[in-house]
Amino acid sequence: MNRVHALLLLGAMMLGCVNALAQPQTSVRVRGAVTGFDGNELQVKTRAGKDVKLHVSDDTKISLLYPVAMSEVKQGTFVGVTAIKEGPGAPWQAREVHVFSEAQRGTGEGHYDWDLEPGSSMTNANVDAIVDTNNGKELSLSYKGGRQKIVVPRDVPIVAFKPGEISLLKPGAQIFCIAQQAADGSLSALRISVGSDGMKPPM
Numbered sequence: 001m002n003r004v005h006a007l008l009l010l011g012a013m014m015l016g017c018v019n020a021l022a023q024p025q026t027s028v029r030v031r032g033a034v035t036g037f038d039g040n041e042l043q044v045k046t047r048a049g050k051d052v053k054l055h056v057s058d059d060t061k062i063s064l065l066y067p068v069a070m071s072e073v074k075q076g077t078f079v080g081v082t083a084i085k086e087g088p089g090a091p092w093q094a095r096e097v098h099v100f101s102e103a104q105r106g107t108g109e110g111h112y113d114w115d116l117e118p119g120s121s122m123t124n125a126n127v128d129a130i131v132d133t134n135n136g137k138e139l140s141l142s143y144k145g146g147r148q149k150i151v152v153p154r155d156v157p158i159v160a161f162k163p164g165e166i167s168l169l170k171p172g173a174q175i176f177c178i179a180q181q182a183a184d185g186s187l188s189a190l191r192i193s194v195g196s197d198g199m200k201p202p203m
Contacts (some may be wrong), residue, residue: 028187029115030054030177031201037169042189044175054179054189056169064164065098065176066196070137070152072160073097073127078105080124081139082116082203083150092150094139095120096202099160109143116203123148157202161193168194176201 032046042054073079078100083092095116100107107124114122125141125148132138136153152158169175174195179187195201 026181028179028181030175030179030187032175034169034171034173034175036171039166042169042192044177052187054177054187054192056166056189056192060189061191062164062166062168063161063191063193064168064196065159065161065193065199065201067199068099068158068160070097070154070158072099073130073137073139073152073158075127075129077127078102078107078125079127079139079141080108080122080203081141081150081152082114082120082122084117084120091138092121092123092148094150094152094156096156097139097152097158098203099158100124101161104161111143111146111148114203122203123150159199159202164192164194172198174198174200176203 030044030046030052032044032052034042035045036043040056042056044052044054046052080098080100082095084095085092108122109124111121111123111125114120123141123143125143127139128142129140130137131140133151135151136156138149138151141148141150169192176193177189178191179189181187193201
């Protein structure tokens with residue numbers, strides 16, 4: 001009986017350790033300017049004026065963001081669109097569009113809340129159709145589990161990605177980063193997009 005109790009106690013202890021290790025990490029978005037980088041720790045001044053430190057590893061994916069014309073958004077393209085509704089029943093209006101490469105197809109697929117501004121959303125989806133409107137282009141987008149129509153005004157920034165090097169992470173560079181926050185509050189960069197020629201990533 002004592003042996004059974006000991007085994008049960010050992011099992012409970014092991015389960016506790018597994019649960020502690022399995023605590024979910026939080027995804028955090030960081031927007032701002034690089035203030036320093038030593039090869040491992042990236043220092044960023046966020047747009048809100050906060051100083052943030054990001055751990056950068058060999059697994060961190062780095063991309064260069066550069067402006068493109070609306071003509072790069074074609075039927076069959078996989079895109080991300082930050083949008084907002086300007087009133088009840090109003091159509092989604094794009095704040096920016098980013099064009100993914102074919103290798104990036106499926107990245108963050110879906111339609112969900114976003115934090116660029118209050119009430120904004122992000123839709124990462126395939127472009128099924130493009131229709132001219134008085135206000136610009138209307139994109140019909142599809143993703144796993146749903147569809148959206150979003151109007152892209154003529155003055156909205158359109159950007160695309162290409163693979164980047166760690167050398168892009170120099171002081172003054174404007175970045176958008178998806179990071180993972182550990183239980184102790186530390187941040188590890190998963191993906192960093194760097195704006196070309198000082199451009200602020202619009203997403």
